[in-house]
Amino acid sequence: SQTIHQWPATLVQPVGSPLSLECTVEGTSNPNLYWYRQAAGRGLQLLFYSVGIGQISSEVPQNLSASRPQDRQFILSSKKLLLSDSGFYLCAWSVRGQANQPQHFGDGTRLSIL
Amino acid sequence: GNSVTQMEGPVTLSEEAFLTINCTYTATGYPSLFWYVQYPGEGLQLLLKATKADDKGSNKGFEATYRKETTSFHLEKGSVQVSDSAVYFCALSGLPNFGNEKLTFGTGTRLTIIP
Numbered sequence: 001s002q003t004i005h006q007w008p009a010t011l012v013q014p015v016g017s018p019l020s021l022e023c024t025v026e027g028t029s030n031p032n033l034y035w036y037r038q039a040a041g042r043g044l045q046l047l048f049y050s051v052g053i054g055q056i057s058s059e060v061p062q063n064l065s066a067s068r069p070q071d072r073q074f075i076l077s078s079k080k081l082l083l084s085d086s087g088f089y090l091c092a093w094s095v096r097g098q099a100n101q102p103q104h105f106g107d108g109t110r111l112s113i114l
Numbered sequence: 115g116n117s118v119t120q121m122e123g124p125v126t127l128s129e130e131a132f133l134t135i136n137c138t139y140t141a142t143g144y145p146s147l148f149w150y151v152q153y154p155g156e157g158l159q160l161l162l163k164a165t166k167a168d169d170k171g172s173n174k175g176f177e178a179t180y181r182k183e184t185t186s187f188h189l190e191k192g193s194v195q196v197s198d199s200a201v202y203f204c205a206l207s208g209l210p211n212f213g214n215e216k217l218t219f220g221t222g223t224r225l226t227i228i229p
Contacts (some may be wrong), residue, residue, distance in 0.1 A: 006157075031157050032215060034216075040219075041224075042222075043203070043219060043220070043221040044158075044184070044203070044219045044222075046216065057192055070133050073156075078186055090157050090158065092158075095215075096215075098145075099207075099208075099215070100145070100146030100165050100208075100215075101146075101207065101215055102146075102148050102160045102207070102217075104160065105150075105157035105158040105218055106157050107156055107157045108155075108156065108157045110155075110198060
């Protein structure tokens with residue numbers, strides 16, 4: 001069966017510090033991968049998605065970036081965090097190339113910026 | 115473009131009450147429809163789905179029917195429990211476009227069940 005792992009589960013960082021959140025998927029190949037952010041009490045905002053290694057599409061301009069160094073690894077990064085980067089970050093995967101497939105989410109990383 | 119409109123919350127019900135959370139959508143083509151549930155501090159879990167008109171998705175006592183004529187996918191449960199307290203998201207997907215299958219999410223409805 002397929003599983004998705006995100007880490008860390010929680011993170012407290014000072015403003016201006018760098019960020020690296022990691023997401024890996026097991027049990028499937030060539031997945032689509034997604035990063036979302038959820039502000040407190042709000043809905044989901046799609047940040048990045050990837051259909052293959054090195055292929056990243058950005059949905060919202062911001063100081064975050066994403067990379068996909070391996071087929072099942074998706075990394076969310078920042079060189080300098082802002083207060084507004086606080087939130088709950090969710091990684092998800094879906095089956096590539098098939099219509100009408102759901103996305104499957106990790107447990108999320110709660111990021112607090114001080 | 116695609117869009118999903120969910121009933122605004124929060125919704126507070128007593129245990130064993132009947133639940134309806136409304137969801138309507140706008141989409142081109144023939145999307146699949148999903149309900150996700152998010153328990154406090156956790157990621158989203160797929161609750162149920164329907165892939166074509168008149169399909170009924172069901173899971174854990176929850177049901178939703180894909181109504182193409184009213185472009186709706188309302189979530190229902192006959193008797194809610196305290197453990198159903200969570201945020202519920204309606205979402206739709208479409209045909210793949212060059213290998214990308216994005217979902218369009220509603221804003222979420224927070225449900226609280228009181229004993």
